[in-house]
Amino acid sequence: MSAYLLYAVDLIAICVLTFAVYLPRHHRRDLVVAFLGVNVGVLAVAGALAQSTVGAGLGLGLFGVLSIIRLRSTELTQHEVAYYFAALALGLLGGLSAGPVGLSIGLMVLLVLVIALADSPRLLSRHRQQLVVLDQAVLDETALVARLEQLLGARVLRTDVQRLDLVNDTTVVEVRYQTAPRGRAAAATVAPSAQQPVPAGVAR
Numbered sequence: 001m002s003a004y005l006l007y008a009v010d011l012i013a014i015c016v017l018t019f020a021v022y023l024p025r026h027h028r029r030d031l032v033v034a035f036l037g038v039n040v041g042v043l044a045v046a047g048a049l050a051q052s053t054v055g056a057g058l059g060l061g062l063f064g065v066l067s068i069i070r071l072r073s074t075e076l077t078q079h080e081v082a083y084y085f086a087a088l089a090l091g092l093l094g095g096l097s098a099g100p101v102g103l104s105i106g107l108m109v110l111l112v113l114v115i116a117l118a119d120s121p122r123l124l125s126r127h128r129q130q131l132v133v134l135d136q137a138v139l140d141e142t143a144l145v146a147r148l149e150q151l152l153g154a155r156v157l158r159t160d161v162q163r164l165d166l167v168n169d170t171t172v173v174e175v176r177y178q179t180a181p182r183g184r185a186a187a188a189t190v191a192p193s194a195q196q197p198v199p200a201g202v203a204r
Contacts, residue, residue: 002101003050007043010094013108014039014087021116022083031080039087046095079119086115126179128154134171137164144173154179 018035022028076084089111093104117123132151138144145156154177163172 003047003097005101006094006097006104007047009105009108010039010043010090013090013094013112017083017086017090017112017115021112021119025119025121026080028080031083035083035087038084039091042088042091043095046092047097048095050096082115082119086111126181127157127176128179129174129176131162131172131174134173135169136171137166137169138171139164144171148173148175148177152177152179 014036018032022035023032090108093108093111097104130152132148134144134147136147138147141159144159144161148156148159152175156175156177158176160174161171162174163170165171
């Protein structure tokens with residue numbers, strides 16, 4: 001009976017994680033199918049292994065192999081990888097049921113809460129990461145940071161030059177930066193227009 005309870009809790013947890021957390025924030029329908037399929041598939045196989053003499057060790061080994069398989073259809077971002085492994089872990093917790101039922105349910109709840117909080121748009125909302133292609137080969141790091149801060153209108157935290165092409169005069173750099181607060185950013189946008197010269201014949 002406890003196994004069926006864990007199955008039900010797992011299905012509730014993956015539905016909350018997928019439809020209440022992931023989909024409203026990232027809007028990728030194809031990954032909804034992937035997360036649900038991975039979770040239910042892992043739940044089914046783990047449940048079958050838990051009831052057989054094969055043992056959970058072989059099951060965990062198989063899922064370890066599954067976890068290193070690269071999905072070549074589309075590239076997953078880091079937060080999507082986190083959701084993928086959360087769906088995998090929920091299926092394992094619900095299917096293996098090796099420990100107390102309360103512990104498994106608590107770990108499922110904890111996993112969903114951690115992903116929901118860590119992926120919250122309010123957490124580090126001003127931090128950004130972007131790949132920038134400059135139409136100039138910039139060798140000096142200080143000049144590069146100044147150029148990026150001017151283009152992005154933000155404070156650059158870290159730069160990682162991916163490619164420096166002296167022939168075509170381009171620089172490809174991955175930049176991590178922090179945007180200004182909304183009020184300050186709005187003031188910086190309005191300020192240049194206020195300083196524009198007034199055409200002749202127009203009263204201030």
